[in-house]
Amino acid sequence: MISPMWFLHNVAAISLGIFFIASSSAEQAPYSSFAKDAKLAPPVMYFDYIVIGGGTSGCALAATLSQGGAKILLLERGGLPYGNPNITNIGGFPETLADTSPTSASQLFLSMDGVFNHRARVLGGGSAINAGFYTRASSDYVASSGWNPRLVNESYEWVEKKVVFQSPMLTWQSAVRDGLLDAGVSPNNGFTYEHLPGTKVGGTMFDQNGYRHTAADLLEYADPTKISVYLHATVYQILIRTVPAGQKPKAFGVYFRDSNGNRHMAYLNNGPVNEIILSSGALGSPQLLMLSGIGPANQLRAQGIKVILDQPNVGQGMSDNPMNAVFIPSPRPVEMSLIQVVGITQVGSFIEAASGFFELVWARRMAQEVSKFENQTGHPFTTPFNENKQEAMPGPDPYRYANIQAGVILEKIAGPFSTGYLELQSRDPNDNPRVTFNYFKDPRDLQRCVQGMEIVRRVVESRHLFTFRYPFATMQTLMNMMLTYPINLRPKHVTATYSMEQFCVDTVMTIWHYHGGCQVGRVVDQNYRVLGVDSLRVIDGSTFYNSPGTNPQATVMMLGRYMGQRILQDRTPF
Known part of the structure; x- marks a missing residue:
């Protein structure tokens, strides 16, 4: 007789399912005429x-601006996504996150809360390293942001024509969908990009061959005669001209x-509407503002940075x-899938699923890298992971197998209500800033998690997942198993009444x-536009109060297109 404990420790090493092969390492960017390595850039440009x-x-944003006749420079600190099979193949998703090399497309950082995280370092940004799910923001979110609904819809469609596809619905995702409906997450909204309460199938950035399309593909829209893209170009500072008291400083x-x-x-060329636009993400944009002298004065002075504008809200x-x-873990084969189905619940949480590999085992490799963070002054989580104390999995490294016989169901809190802050660690833009997210500091977030996980329990125990679940794998057993993996570095508090x-x-x-x-x-x-500074904007997810929709990438791409059109309208008023 096979014991449950033997199963829990060994089933994740079984290699079954579907693995997609979709790219060639020799593939080049379709816009190589204007995308160059920064080593080829001249010393001075306008x-x-x-x-x-x-x-x-x-x-x-850059592609849109180039269509208006202006001369555009796009600077990216990473390289191309094309030709890297870990990025372009659906099966390479966990490998990309596991790559902790200095040139990886995914830069690991450990929050001050003890949770592993990543920031993109590649053209296409997060769309090149994420799970590919595509879904729009709700109409309420659009209204609360003050955006023009017609232009928002047109901007979404502009993105969707280039990089979005309908998700294939195979056995695991179909079972989770039906389980969500049985758990009361209704109605069944079918396939749609719209954010609608209930259960839906969203879009995906992976095509029918499992090949990833990214925001970098949107540069195919660009006017090649008006745009220059430099890769491996790390910006150290935005240059800002100081002015007499009473006047605004100006980026130049x-x-x-x-x-x-x-x-x-x-x-910048001389001109009243020419601008520098930060689109470096929720970590990179506030970090670069601070490195350029815009931010909390005490932080800037502590790093020896000249204060251009004391702005305590940055970060x-x-x-x-x-x-x-x-x-x-499943007793039957499970196909490879990333996020396809989502349950938009009434309790303030979203439920999604993946299958074919244990996507959480990326933390095993992350934990082995924690020693790199020991030089971060004041970081509370600096003890390197000890495999002898907490073994992740015996046998072959499951990270090397994209088709593990298992599925995962996850729950994400909407919003959230809890907030934190970002601080500079050094004056080097290659260093991660220190970030504290304060998970569950607001009790409403914890209440939502409990309610959402209760829905997950009903899905797990539904008749639709019966053949995907071993009889002894109760919700409590599955929860206990999660505690055996180094998914974060937070202390565990297991008790008899967990x-x-x-x-x-x-x-x-x-x-x-x-x-x-x-x-x-x-x-x-x-x-x-940055308050208190001329010729400087920030257009990315760092401007959000809440994450849009169930997954934000659709709206972040839309925002680039949307604001590009708005800027061009201001440049050439009708």
């Missing part, structure tokens, strides 16, 4: 718009370095939607939807 960050928003250029450390200067309002999950509240706190993870740091009304105005 442009009408300088976009810092070729991520989910930046690519859409940027200083960046290539991968050889050579300095380059890019300046504030940081939030990361807490995620909790259960891994479900509660769902404690499970939420102990096993919290990220779903990579962090946001804030340059929020509208605090750091930027409704047109995303």
Whole structure:
């Protein structure tokens, strides 16, 4: 007789299912005429718009601006997503997150809460390293943001024509969908990009062959005669001209370095509407504002940075939607799938699923890298992971197998209510800032987690998942199993009466939807112009108070297109 404990320790090493092969390592960017390595950049350049960050928003923004006849520079600190099978193949998703090399497309950081996280370092940004799910923000979110609904819809459609596909619905995702409906997450909204309460199938950035499309593909829309893209270009400072008291300082250029450390200067052409636009993400944008002298004066002075504008709200309002999950070993083959189905509940949480690999085991490799954080002064989680004390899995490294016979159901808190802050660690833009998200500091978030996990329990125990679950694998057993994996570095509090509240706190993870740091009304105005500084905007997820929809990438790409059109309208008024 096979014992439950033997099963729990060994089933995750079984290799079954579907593995997609979709790319060639020799593949090049379709716009190689204007995407170059920064080592080829001249020492001094002049442009009408300088976009810092070729991520989910930046690519859409730069492509749109180039269509209006202005001369555009896009600077990206990473390389191309094309030709890297871990990025372009659906099966490479966990490998990308596991790569902790200095040039990885995914840069690991450990929050001060003891939770592993990542920031993108590649053209296309988070869309090149995420699970690919595509779904729009709700109409209420659009209205609360003050956006024009017609232009928002057109901007979403512009994105969707290039990079979004209908998700294939195979056995695991279909079972989770039906389980959600049985658990009361209704109605069944079918396939739609819209954010609708109930259960739906969303879009995906992976095509029918499992090949990933990213925001970098949106640069195919660009006018090649009007845009220059430099890769491996790390911006160290936005240049801001100081002025007499009573006048606004004005951004006029940027200083960046290539991968050889050579300095380059890019300046704005003379003109009343020419601008520098930060699209470096929720970590990169507030970090670069501070490095350029815009931020809390005490922080800047502590790093020896000249204060251009004392702006205490830069780096504030940081939030990361807490995620909790259960891994479900299966006695039957489970196909490879990332996020396809979502349950938009009435309790303020979203429920999603994946299958074919244990996506949480990335934490095993992350934990082995924790020693790198020991030099972070004051970091409370600096003890390297000890495999002898907490063995993740015996046998072959499950990370090397994209088709493990198991599924995972996860729950994400909407919002959230809890917020934190970001602080500079050094003057080097390559260093991660220190970030505290304060997971579950607001008790409403913990209440939502408990309610959401109760829905997950009903899904797990539904008749639709019966054939995917071993008889002894109760919800409590699955919860206990999650505690055996180093999914974070937070202390565990296992007791005989282990509660769902404690499970939420102990096993919290990220779903990579962090946001804030340059929020509208605090750091930027409704047109995303930096308050108190001319010729400088921030257009990315750092401006959000809440994560849009169930997954934000659709809205971040939309925002790049949307604001690009708005800026062009202001440039050439009708």
